[in-house]
Amino acid sequence: MRFVSSLRNVSYSFALALAAACTLGAQVIVIQNANILPVTKPGFKGSVLIENGKIKEMGEKVVVPAGAQVIEANGQYLMPGIIDCHSHIAADAINEGSVSVSSMVGIEDVLNPTDVAIYRGLAGGVTSSNILHGSANAIGGKCTLIKMRWGKSASEMVFEGATPSIKFALGENPKRRGSAGSGPLQGAPGSLRYPATRMGVEDVIRQAFNDAKIYQAKWQEYNAKTAKGEVAIPPRRDLKLEPLVEVLEGKRFVHAHSYRADEILMLLRVADDYGFKIRTLQHVLEGYKVAKEIAAHGAGASTFSDWWAYKIEAFDAIPYNAAILTKKGVLTSINSDSADVTRRLNTEAAKAVKYGGLTETEALALITINPAKQLAVDNRVGSIEVGKDADLVLYDKHPLSSYAVAQKVFVDGNVYFDRMKDIEERGKKELVKKQMIDRSKEQERQQQKKLGPPPAGARRPA
Template sequence: MNKTITNLLTSAIVLALIAPPAFSAEGSILIKNGTILTVTKGVMVKGDILVINGVIKQIGENIPAPEGIKVIDASGKYVIPGLIDSHTHIALAGTNEGSEAITPEADVGEVVNADDVSILTALSGGVTMVHTMHGSSNPIGGPNVVLKMKWGKPSEELIVHEALRTLKFALGENVKQSSRTITVGGPPPRYPQTRMGTNAIIRREMLKARVYMEEWDRYNKLKASKTPPKNLLPPRKDLRMEVLSDLLRGKIVARCHDYQATEALEFMGLAKEFGFKVQALEHTWEAYKIADELAAAKVGISVFADSWAYKMEAAEGIAYDAGYCAKKGVLVSINSDSGERIRRLFNEAGKSMKYGGLTENEALSLITINPAIQLGVEKIVGSLEVGKQGDIAIFNEHPMSAYTRCEMTIIEGDIYFDRAEYLKDREEADKKAQAPKKGGRP
């Protein structure tokens, strides 16, 4: 027994010495004979995808399998880019710094929780990447973070550093605390309580940040001068202002929660006034009312498919919002904003075909390449192209069909969700549960 093992080991070592693999077993996979929906480069009806060391090496027909690589048979199935959710709050220890109106120092990137089981539910729906965001309780919330759904890996390995740095803003009912009842003797209402005040407080903070930046500029100049003044002290470093300074310097882009057309337009106005970039607007139920303005300003939207009418400002949120805006040239993504909806993000995107008349590929773009662009990661993910990261989902039917089901989710060549495996485990567990226990209580 021992001998055979030793023999096996030796032969394995010898083999390894003779033919050292050009790739590591981790991060390498060959998916064969699937219908490949690349999103950006068309559809290949029966094709293979080869991922080596986390990166897509080849897409084509009959790719020979490198020796020792994991091979997945995707016959009759659809192979698509891993889905990207442009707006979630999963995998965090806490979502809102709700105490104050202005909290750009409260960075969700500091509180990533890789143990959140929502990562598993995301994976079960083919989602490989999420933009996980500060909540919407503050006009200026905090920085957000982009994560890959690498369940089981330490939190720092989930963070996608290539992504744009984004800062969460919020407008409307949430920040003006419409649903909060003010009681006698209770906490006093927080400023702002109106949409006017919301814009005013954002403007105030931008003006403050300008002064702060000037103060530091002046100090740095004095310090660098030939005869710096005696006893020169630097200004106080203020983390709140540091983040806003980065926004004004263009190092961070804005993502703003808003519902109504006026809010959206006025926020875009603020951005123009202070010269910061709005990468995308969140929810924006009334985007269809200002689609031309959004398209002209190159401001994207990240919206629900149709979950509307849950509050006053969502009363005119029509299911055509996404599709109509996409046709108008707005960069649109469909988001889940939920640890539950995230597992049927593809169903939500599919609705834009009925409401808005998008094609299959356009609809699929709403949860792949479009969010990738919004997050600034379109060079590495969002479509199936050679050189991009091997983030792939496999579905049994077309992902835009209501009858479809995610079969497998792969990130950088590693399988993170495998329904067949899951069913096997469940079957075994069921068998175990049904087997009569020996010596146990009846």
């Protein structure tokens, strides 16, 4: 799905170099005269002191340490960095769709730190993004939470210490390979994959956890024996079942792609039966119909603002979903699932004020502290509080306004996006690009001189 010409790759590395250059070293920064929206506390006008990548102090006035860089906000709005709870950017592969249980694979192995979607997301105020496996199978692959450290390596982007997680999927997508058709991801006749129905989706998950329980018991037995000093043969390691045992033991979160109320309820009951928790229901478009049951299970909900009607299981989706779920006590977030929408989650959240009347703070929580809690990183990010990571966005207007544009975005106290700088550097980048194109054309000419005229009908170089 990705088209990368060599030229783009080169101009890209140039952008990378520029980005990396502006984020060297953790400085002491004071952002002053900002309208601060901490989300977990009432907003106020004041300053934030950043030291060693953390928020050291905040208040109406803070003492500016000697040598600190002062950023004059002039009444602009400072909010916590946006956390996108559902994204597929920065990954070279999304779906291991060949099997119905693909818990052995993981996104961390295919992270692509040069995906320009990271920079574009940053420019939209996103500082952390949950990169999920696709929804082609009932039990998908392992997910990776990243910080948008544009210019850093894949391993440096991983949100250190975050609880591991895995993707599940219900409904139309996991059953698609079970029916023959010419559409994308559908099966070819003769190579259909179980399941083809929502009944089968439940069965796949139950079978997998049944196996996981048996596998877990073998290890428990082995561990008990070795603890007693007995000689025992360890069970054969199973990389597919291991993550599911971690789910059973609460060490790995489940993020479950779901649409309809029936399948949501089904999954909650399967989890209840096997004694584990669904951490978040993703999309959860009909979550509003079973909000009570979701709240009782303790699952979070991460939904779209207003997507609907693109398939039959999305036909009862309503833009009031986030508001109803919030009002009925479900920890709710709004996500993008898209390299496009992730760039304006601030206004996606604003829609929850319009549809269902959430307060502005509740709306901001949908894209900051709530996803932070869902991903269990709320001790680090999701609000502006002393001691938390300095992952911040400075908007020129209130972030819920249609007219708001992110001006500066900080991750770990470093400026990773600066709108003014981006605009200033455009001319220079264009020039470098032109030089590279010219050089490449010149090389081509030299090459052709050496080789003589190309044969008739030869391909023009792309």
